[in-house]
Amino acid sequence: MKKETFSVHKQTVMANRLGFRIWANKNNKSELISHLDANYVDLDSIPGERVPLDIVSREVAQTAELAQEANLGLAVIDLVDIRITSLGMAVQQALLPLQQQKLTVPLDILLSLISRYFQVLSEVVQVDVAKNDEGIWLSFIPCDAETVSYHQVEGAVYGLVKLVDYFHQSMPEHVRLAHVPDDLNYDLYQRCLGCIPQFCSEKTQLFYRFSGEGRKDNLPLLLSPVIQLHQQQFPDKNFSDRIRLLLSAVLGFVEPTRDNIARVMNLSVSSLQRRLKQDDISFNQLLLAVRQQQVVEYLTKGEITAERLAFLLGYKAKSQFLKAFRQWFGMTPSEYRKTVLLQ
Numbered sequence: 373m374k375k376e377t378f379s380v381h382k383q384t385v386m387a388n389r390l391g392f393r394i395w396a397n398k399n400n401k402s403e404l405i406s407h408l409d410a411n412y413v414d415l416d417s418i419p420g421e422r423v424p425l426d427i428v429s430r431e432v433a434q435t436a437e438l439a440q441e442a443n444l445g446l447a448v449i450d451l452v453d454i455r456i457t458s459l460g461m462a463v464q465q466a467l468l469p470l471q472q473q474k475l476t477v478p479l480d481i482l483l484s485l486i487s488r489y490f491q492v493l494s495e496v497v498q499v500d501v502a503k504n505d506e507g508i509w510l511s512f513i514p515c516d517a518e519t520v521s522y523h524q525v526e527g528a529v530y531g532l533v534k535l536v537d538y539f540h541q542s543m544p545e546h547v548r549l550a551h552v553p554d555d556l557n558y559d560l561y562q563r564c565l566g567c568i569p570q571f572c573s574e575k576t577q578l579f580y581r582f583s584g585e586g587r588k589d590n591l592p593l594l595l596s597p598v599i600q601l602h603q604q605q606f607p608d609k610n611f612s613d614r615i616r617l618l619l620s621a622v623l624g625f626v627e628p629t630r631d632n633i634a635r636v637m638n639l640s641v642s643s644l645q646r647r648l649k650q651d652d653i654s655f656n657q658l659l660l661a662v663r664q665q666q667v668v669e670y671l672t673k674g675e676i677t678a679e680r681l682a683f684l685l686g687y688k689a690k691s692q693f694l695k696a697f698r699q700w701f702g703m704t705p706s707e708y709r710k711t712v713l714l715q
Contacts, residue, residue: 378495379422391448442555445527548573
């Protein structure tokens, strides 16, 4: 099977390089800058706007080795003005309609929105959002565990924390890190993340506590810039792939209907169906494929109730979901996890 390739937007790479230059100057290590500049990949030599993840990871590893900084990801992101990064400006654009109406975006929707933007601009990690009665867990999963270092993971975690703090003035209540850094700088973790992480955890996660349900009626409006950004970053993606991405984004938040998807895409329902027909696929086929893919991913990550799965996949009732699941796989979700995924 061909290995999946991942990438990072050039502006993200440039922001990281700038952050390191600032860090080196502040820490009397400016002599490292010229050495790294001479060995950095020329971004202009790479076609398009994205850099392969393995190139970015090698660059980070080389920088961390020369800098001898145990928490390079935290240290660099700490010096980056997150508001003027591509990610910060993209989120600002998405929230503008709400700000103009003097509305505050609910924390759960903001976290989902930021995580989706993050994954468009940087495929260093996948950010999964899971909500329960007490709050929201964000799980950070390296897209390529063989090359991504803990410096990159910590940088991704702190970047998201800074964005949430800026747009919502909220900090995580708990932080779990799957790694242990080469040196434990508790003061740095406390200042950056608002608490001391639990190291050597099963997963790298943030937990945000919130009260009440977030409003969902504004989510299609917020997702429009996400789709526009995805189209800019991945211009070679066909129309059905863009609809697939959008369906993945709205499941669990709004009803995944043709009307909702067409509204986000600024299309009529007839135009949506016509363009999908050109890709030789229907809306229902795409929705089915996305649901089947996501349910396997959820089951792979651990125990999860049928009620929760039904909600995450956009079903109105548990019974409706279980009937569909049995039609797909000929068994219940718990049986599928035990007999297929855990073998």
